[in-house]
Amino acid sequence: MxxxxxxxxxxxxxxxxxxxxxxxxxxxxxxxxxxxxxxxxxxxxxxxxxxxxxxxxxxxxxxxxxxxxxxxxxxxxxxxxxxxxxxxxxxxxxxxxxxxxxxxxxxxxxxxxxxxxxxxxxxxxxxxxxxxxxxxxxxxxxxxxxxxxxxxxxxxxxxxxxxxxxxxxxxxxxxxxxxxxxxxxxxxxxxxxxxxxxxxxxxxxxxxxxxxxxxxxxxxxxxxxxxxxxxxxxxxxSSMGRSMDPTGLRDLLLSNPDHPRWERVAKRCLSCTNCTMACPTCFCHTTEEVPSLDAEKTERWRRWDSCFNLEFTKLHATPVRASSSSRYRQWLTHKLGSWHDQFGTSGCVGCGRCITWCPVAIDITEEVAALRVPPPAPTPGGGH
Amino acid sequence: MASDVPSPSPAPSSHPLAPAPYFVRRQTAETGDTNTLVLAPMDGGPVPPALPGQFNMLYVFGVGEAAISLSGDPTDSTQVVHTVRNAGRITAALAQLPPGKAVGVRGPYGRGWPVDAAAGRDVVLMAGGLGLPPLRPVLYHFLSHRAQYGRIEVVYGARTPKDLVYYDQIQEWRQRSDLRFQVTVDAADRSWYGDVGLVTARIPDVRFEPGNTIAFLCGPEIMMKYAARDLEARGIPRSSIWISMERNMKCAVGICGHCQFGPEFVCRDGPVFRYDVVRDWLAAREI
Structure with missing residues (x-):
């Protein structure tokens, strides 16, 4: 050279x-x-x-x-x-x-x-x-x-x-x-x-x-x-294992806090936090105070946290997001929706880690497809 | 040691998330579980300027940090005032600090009450429970610039008379002719001569010119939700109603993710929000 x-x-x-x-x-x-x-x-x-x-x-x-x-x-x-x-x-x-x-x-x-x-x-x-x-x-x-x-x-x-x-x-x-x-x-x-x-x-x-x-x-x-x-x-x-239509995802997520799909996915979701740990963009963290035994010295640590943890939203001893459905909704709505408002980009890059490492095989692409189906309109009398 | 020996570059002494040392000047009990702390910088310097409605992260050495609203006079550059309810490990530790003890402070953070937008208008302040401390700086501001504002109406509600904070100061405020300060409690025994009922029950009695009024609400979410609804029903547009939100916070600078409320980071985009911006989130469950 x-x-x-x-x-x-x-x-x-x-x-x-x-x-x-x-x-x-x-x-x-x-x-x-x-x-x-x-x-x-x-x-x-x-x-x-x-x-x-x-x-x-x-x-x-x-x-x-x-x-x-x-x-x-x-x-x-x-x-x-x-x-x-x-x-x-x-x-x-x-x-x-x-x-x-x-x-x-x-x-x-x-x-x-x-x-x-x-x-x-x-x-x-x-x-x-x-x-x-x-x-x-x-x-x-x-x-x-x-x-x-x-x-x-x-x-x-x-x-x-x-x-x-x-x-x-x-x-x-x-x-x-x-x-x-x-x-x-x-x-x-x-x-x-x-x-x-x-x-x-x-x-x-x-x-x-x-x-x-x-x-x-x-x-x-x-x-x-x-x-x-x-x-x-x-x-x-041409050989992608999954696909997800990104059109209008922000509005879809932000306008569907009451979609019945959240309850369905919550029946499977273990709130194990694997998706957030494996995700290359999930950034949530908490802090820990680690004092020495003689209390003369103390350290401030930062540790990965997850919106799936019950403690994450604890306010006056009560979690704001107590249900699994609200926590899964927060994760997906943030990742694909409000991330745009906050950072001018989606929080998802399509790497598939959250799908692979979910112990119960929840698939973000499948959930989005399901959320695209409008919830059934409430019909008087419940008939079809 | 020879002066020409290279030394590793010193670590930066301050981290943006490191607390500055303050000391407790005074600690006074407000109620059975709530104290007011007056804190001043250890180095004797001025406190950073703050806007009414902003908050600090208060730190107890070896215990941790909590987000607490500023509740003192915003023009006082010698000290900060925080009213803290003993509701957890950190606030319990704060409540036990005697005068002279160190407290860490970082801040102020967040967006405060839009006092400039209130100029020339009637002002309604509604506080529920510990919602009064975050509103007190704005009341100080209004009273020290009294001529710039129209009517000032304050409605403060607590669970019982024993839960009222700033009791003596409220007596003084209630004596003033340029301010109407109503107090109501949810429940009381016969020793209470004041109003009994929710703060929202006082709304029909609050006097203002609907088209030229700004309302600041602080308290439990359910109280703010219904108070905003009722004020709107009395003709105050949504965009003239402001609320102060509370969420779990670790960083206060929008990177830990804890305080998210819809697309908003309460620490950075709030804690004070225009009601129409967050109304949908306030209405939804477990946001």
């Missing part, structure tokens, strides 16, 4: 055998690489020390309430979609100390939690997840910037991957977030795996992305590779 850094808009081919060199180059640039890895029977996000940490040759089968890892017939590095984790766990950890206070005579002194200065490289960010990052950026950085989220977020390198296949619960096409990676990335990879060829088309999105490619062996892109990549994305787009 030449000494000059590749610039935004540049495209290259990276051979599979040089993928390790690519990872080394990212690490040499000072990043801690995190990405997909197999743990406890699922593909989750963790530290990537070497390419062997990636789920090479693995894929998964997903459906409502179902997730199973399976072996692929090839050695693809990114031959799967998204698992139970999302990148929010790095930017907005599930449990995080915000500040520590110590007694100081009659008063107290508060020290903010210092942020870890190590920049993170997110390896394998899917198109829906890039959209989710944009959404959580609005939540945590749109008003008074949250110090810990902002400190981490501004140092993240987004190495995106265009999905080569769709999962059984994927519906990014419906939500307009994927599967093609078109913006908001530093680098974007597409894995090309055909007979005799295993390579990646690499698109440079930003200067930061280009700078980590400086010492990586790269080739110029070919027309054939471009055609293959276009076909891969088109194939993924």
């Amino acid at each position: 030449t000494a000059a850094s590749p610039a935004a808009g540049d495209r290259f081919l990276l051979d599979r055998r040089d993928f390790s060199a690519f990872l080394t180059s990212i690490r040499t640039a000072g990043y801690r690489i995190v990405g997909p890895t197999v743990r406890d029977g699922a593909i989750v996000y963790g530290d990537i020390q070497a390419e062997s940490d990636l789920p090479i040759g693995w894929t998964e089968r997903q459906d409502a309430g179902r997730y199973r890892l399976e072996r692929r017939s090839d050695q693809a590095l990114f031959g799967y979609v998204v698992g139970p984790h999302s990148w929010k766990k790095y930017l907005f950890p599930s449990h995080e100390r915000l500040w520590t206070a110590t007694r100081d005579g009659p008063t107290f002194a508060v020290i903010s939690e210092p942020s870890d200065p190590t920049p993170l490289a997110f390896l394998g960010v899917r198109a829906c997840e890039l959209a989710a990052l944009k959404i959580t950026d609005k939540v945590f950085m749109g008003g008074i910037p949250d110090p810990s989220y902002s400190a981490r977020r501004t140092r993240v390198l987004r190495v995106a991957v265009q999905c080569g296949q769709a999962g059984g619960t994927c519906f990014c096409v419906s939500m307009g977030t994927g599967p093609g990676v078109t913006s908001d990335y530093d680098l974007s990879l597409t894995e090309i795996l055909t007979e005799g060829r295993h390579e990646f088309l690499v698109a440079v999105g930003t200067e930061a992305g280009g700078s980590v490619l400086r010492s990586v062996p790269l080739r110029p892109p070919t027309d054939e590779a471009d055609r293959t990549v276009t076909a891969i994305v088109a194939h993924t787009a």
Whole structure:
């Protein structure tokens, strides 16, 4: 390669055998690489020390309430979609100390939690997840910037991957977030795996992305590779496991607080909070005060919370949303409806995690379809 | 140690969600379970300016935080006043703090009462129970700019005479000729000579010019719902009625998600809302 850094808009081919060199180059640039890895029977996000940490040759089968890892017939590095984790766990950890206070005579002194200065490289960010990052950026950085989220977020390198296949619960096409990676990335990879060829088309999105490619062996892109990549994305787009009509969703949700479907779904919903934990955009959290035993020091922690928890709306010892139906309604109405009012976007990116990880297989796309059916008009005498 | 030894950059000393140390100047009992706390900054500095209707997050070291409305004179920059009902772990801890003890304060937060929109108009304030403390700053404001407003009518209802807050001050207000302050209780024994009944029962007796009146309501949701309905029936447009909402709050800056009320974050978009904006949510169940 030449000494000059590749610039935004540049495209290259990276051979599979040089993928390790690519990872080394990212690490040499000072990043801690995190990405997909197999743990406890699922593909989750963790530290990537070497390419062997990636789920090479693995894929998964997903459906409502179902997730199973399976072996692929090839050695693809990114031959799967998204698992139970999302990148929010790095930017907005599930449990995080915000500040520590110590007694100081009659008063107290508060020290903010210092942020870890190590920049993170997110390896394998899917198109829906890039959209989710944009959404959580609005939540945590749109008003008074949250110090810990902002400190981490501004140092993240987004190495995106265009999905080569769709999962059984994927519906990014419906939500307009994927599967093609078109913006908001530093680098974007597409894995090309055909007979005799295993390579990646690499698109440079930003200067930061280009700078980590400086010492990586790269080739110029070919027309054939471009055609293959276009076909891969088109194939993924045409094989979505789910679909959801997003037309008028905000108004539909906000105008239907009394739809009978809420009671029906509440009969199944366990209020387990899995959907909100797995969702890449759910941001609700609570705070915890953790005093030392001698009461001289105390810590303020932030912990993921969920609108499905009864405690979530507790006011004067009584929850405002006492019924499961009101809590499910809050989650879905917020996610697809009032999110627009609050952040100018839907809160749903079509990743399908809430469907897959629901223990009773509640399917957001099915619920929306049911809510689109107008409730039966009350008929005098109850006749038809 | 040599001065040229590089040191790690110091952590920022203040987090936007970190409380500032204040101390308890005074704590007085209002009722059996409700106290008024007067707090001043430890460093002797002024308190941040606040609008009537805004709230602070009050923090007890090692216990936690609660959102409490400001209830003092908004022009007093030396102290903040909060009237707190002992209703949980944190408010119980607040109630036990003697003068001199530290309290953390962050705020003020939220949108307050639209006092500017009240200029030149008749004003109706309706408070139920602990709805009076969040309305007191607005009453201070009106009385200190008395000439700018028309009639001022206050209706305050409590469960029993023992539950009335600011008892002595209410006696003074009731002596004034430029303010009508009605008090009613839901239930009373023979020692009570005042009105008995819900605050809404006083509405037919409240005097105002419907087309040129603004109403501020604060109290239990059910009280605000029916009071707004009855004021509307007497000719005050929905858009001239304002209510103050209460929800569970953790962050006060619109990121923890707890206080959502329809599309609104009560901490950031409220707690004071124009009634027509939130009427549908107030009418629905478990929003």
